[in-house]
Structures are given as structure tokens and as C-alpha cells.
Amino acid sequence: MTVATMPDTRTRIVASAQRLVQMRGFNGMSYADIAAELGITKAALHYHFPTKTDLGLAAVDRYAGDFAAALRVIDESTPRGKDRLSAYASLYVDALEGERLCLCAMLAAEQRTLTPAVRRAVEGFFAANVRWLADVVRLGRRDGSLGGVGPPDAVAHMLLGAFEGAMLVAWSRGDLPGFRRTARQLVESVAPAR
Amino acid sequence: MTVATMPDTRTRIVASAQRLVQMRGFNGMSYADIAAELGITKAALHYHFPTKTDLGLAAVDRYAGDFAAALRVIDESTPRGKDRLSAYASLYVDALEGERLCLCAMLAAEQRTLTPAVRRAVEGFFAANVRWLADVVRLGRRDGSLGGVGPPDAVAHMLLGAFEGAMLVAWSRGDLPGFRRTARQLVESVAPAR
DNA sequence: GTCTATAGGCAGATAGAC
DNA sequence: GTCTATCTGCCTATAGAC
Numbered sequence A, B: 001m002t003v004a005t006m007p008d009t010r011t012r013i014v015a016s017a018q019r020l021v022q023m024r025g026f027n028g029m030s031y032a033d034i035a036a037e038l039g040i041t042k043a044a045l046h047y048h049f050p051t052k053t054d055l056g057l058a059a060v061d062r063y064a065g066d067f068a069a070a071l072r073v074i075d076e077s078t079p080r081g082k083d084r085l086s087a088y089a090s091l092y093v094d095a096l097e098g099e100r101l102c103l104c105a106m107l108a109a110e111q112r113t114l115t116p117a118v119r120r121a122v123e124g125f126f127a128a129n130v131r132w133l134a135d136v137v138r139l140g141r142r143d144g145s146l147g148g149v150g151p152p153d154a155v156a157h158m159l160l161g162a163f164e165g166a167m168l169v170a171w172s173r174g175d176l177p178g179f180r181r182t183a184r185q186l187v188e189s190v191a192p193a194r
Numbered sequence C: 001g002t003c004t005a006t007a008g009g010c011a012g013a014t015a016g017a018c
Numbered sequence D: 001g002t003c004t005a006t007c008t009g010c011c012t013a014t015a016g017a018c
Helices: A007-024 A031-038 A042-048 A052-077 A082-098 A103-109 A116-143 A150-171 A174-190 B009-024 B031-038 B042-048 B052-077 B081-097 B101-107 B116-143 B152-173 B177-187
Strands: none
Touching: A007 A031, A007 A042, A007 A052, A007 A103, A007 B081, A031 A042, A031 B031, A052 A082, A052 A103, A052 A116, A082 A116, A082 A150, A082 A174, A103 A116, A103 A174, A103 B031, A103 B101, A103 B152, A116 A150, A150 A174, A150 B101, A150 B116, A150 B152, A150 B177, A174 B152, B009 B031, B009 B042, B009 B101, B031 B042, B052 B081, B052 B101, B052 B116, B081 B116, B081 B177, B101 B116, B101 B152, B116 B152, B152 B177
């Protein structure tokens, strides 16, 4: 039996910021929103994160770290390429169920109003996803669960864009079933020809 | 020989607003930005568009109208399904060359901070695109230029998400060649098996 | 670490002269 | 239609007490 412990303030701030950015965008949320949510003052937030960019950077780092951990879990628990792709889709479903957009999709859209440091962090997230997806495509072609045309890297770029875009459209419409259908369609589109 | 005429103020305002939203987002641009760009005052803007929502709505209407017109041009000039899909991709390229994201992709991301009227307009844009893409898939299957698996509507949803997502990722990285590659990959993925 | 208080700026929006 | 001038409110950020 473990005791439920309250995470420290810094962690709670980042979690709140991450959620708010995923729902309202970096330019659509403020220190006041987080302060109200956590029941502390704006000044306390500035103690932990002097500038808003510091906060945004911490949110991306946390998000990318959690996502990478989820991918490692998939790698360890799911042997076939096609199943890994479906498991990847379910990570997007998890976010949508919390009414959240992918943090990096949101920040990508706002890119021009962000600092270079945040931009680079978002780019790193996408690059890591493409690398992982390319590995999945190679694996799936070896084990016979995936086919498709073109080099693994090109397919991986297509898949990343397709998942992110399907999520964006479905999220804006509040259409989770629609995302599930599109994700299935996508996986079948790179399945081997029968 | 036609005389180059300056568009009326209202039109110039909407054009400027549209461009700014595509580059910086609705929450990332202001009346002051437009005023500076056009050399008029904020008060003049409020004469034409009392609230920012009025302005956003006008921008979406214009954007959706221009896009629909471009789709009609494709319908009239391009007979084969697969070529229509490539022409569709080139519309995205045009925006990226102007360093702009799709207006409705941007507004979709900011959805939670927008008024219901703007949300509905964005939804209408996506729905029109899906209808057009489904028609293209049906046409391509008839003329033998497209194949793919699944019902045309499901493929159309996948294609819309894939193009919008590929655009978002490429735009955030300033990687136009990358978008071209992914668009080609996408078209080949729904081409008929050889 | 968290608070109160406040600075300084920019946002969207309005009044009224011309 | 466009201007000057201004209002009100929220934003990020800081100073200094506790």
C-alpha cells in the first residue's frame, strides 16, 4: 500500500502549464490561469519559472520525456510492427480523451511567436517520433505485418504528419470516434497488400 | 491593359488579418499589427470590424471562398483523380511558399479560445475539403489512377489530416522540400497496387 | 517559498471631432 | 471613414515583507 503524496510545487506547475497549453495554446494561457488552478499566486510561479519561456521549455521537456517513455513501453511489450503502430495511435487517443491536443502540434502552430529554444525542443520531439516510426516500419516489413511503398523514413514522416493532422482535425471538432476511424484507416493504408 | 487599382480598405484589412493569423495565430496578432501594416489607426479598423471575432470570421470566409474557387479550377482543368490529388497538394505548397500555415489548421489549434461562430466556420472548411477529397478518391478509382483500401469517405478524412499535419510539421520547421516529399509519399500511398 | 503590492506595457474597444 | 485621445482590463515581471 503506497501513500498518495502531493507532487512538489514545481511539478504541479509544469503539469498545469502543460495541460493548459495543450488545451488553449501558449498564447492562450497565462500565469493567472495556473495560479488560479493551483491556488497559489502569480509571484510564486515566477519564483519557480522567472519567464514564460522557462515554463514553456519545462512543459515541452516533460511532455517529450513522458512520450519517449511511452514509446519504450511499446517497444518492450509489443513485438509486431503493425501492433506498435496501433499502440502509437492509442497514445494520441489518450490525449484526446483528456480533451488535449498534442503539446508539440500546438506549439508548432504558434512557432512564429515562440523563442528559438522552444522551437528547437519541438523540432526535437518531431525528429524523435520520426526515428521511432521509421524503426517500426522497418520492423513491420521484416515481420510481414507492414508493407507500403517508399523508404521507411519517408513513410515515417508521412505517418507523423497524418497522426498529428488527424488529431488536430478531430480535436477541433471534439470527434474522438472520428480519430479512431482515421487512425485505423491509416494503419491499414500501410499494411501489406493481400 | 488594365489599371492597377488599390483594393478598398475593407478588403485590405481582411487580407492583412488573414495573413497575420496564418503566420502568428489569432491570439498572436492584434489590431495594432494590422494598423501598422496598412498605415491606418486601430480606430479605423474597429469601424470596419467592431470586434476581433468579426475580423476572424471575415478572414475564414475569404479563405474558404478562395480555397473553394481553387478546387473548382482543379476540377475543370484536371481530369484524372491522382492528378487532382497532386494539384490539391500544390495548394498547400503555395501557402508554405508564402510562409503561411493553413488558416483553418491554425484556428483549429486555437479552437478553445475562439467563439462558436469561428469554430463552425472552420468545421465547414474541413467538411468541404473532405467532400471534395472523397469525390477525388471515387473518380480516381473509376479512372484507375487511384486505389487504396477503405471507403472513399474514410480515405478522404485520412488525406485531409495527412496533408494538414504534414503542412504543420513542415511549416514549423521551415522545411518546404520536406512537405513536397511527404505529399508525394502520400499520393503514392493511395495509388493502385501495381 | 509564498505572499502583497505594483510597475509598465499592450490588448480590445469606445467617444467624439473632422 | 479616419482621426486623436482615452478607458478598462489583463499581461509578464519585479520588489520587498514574512
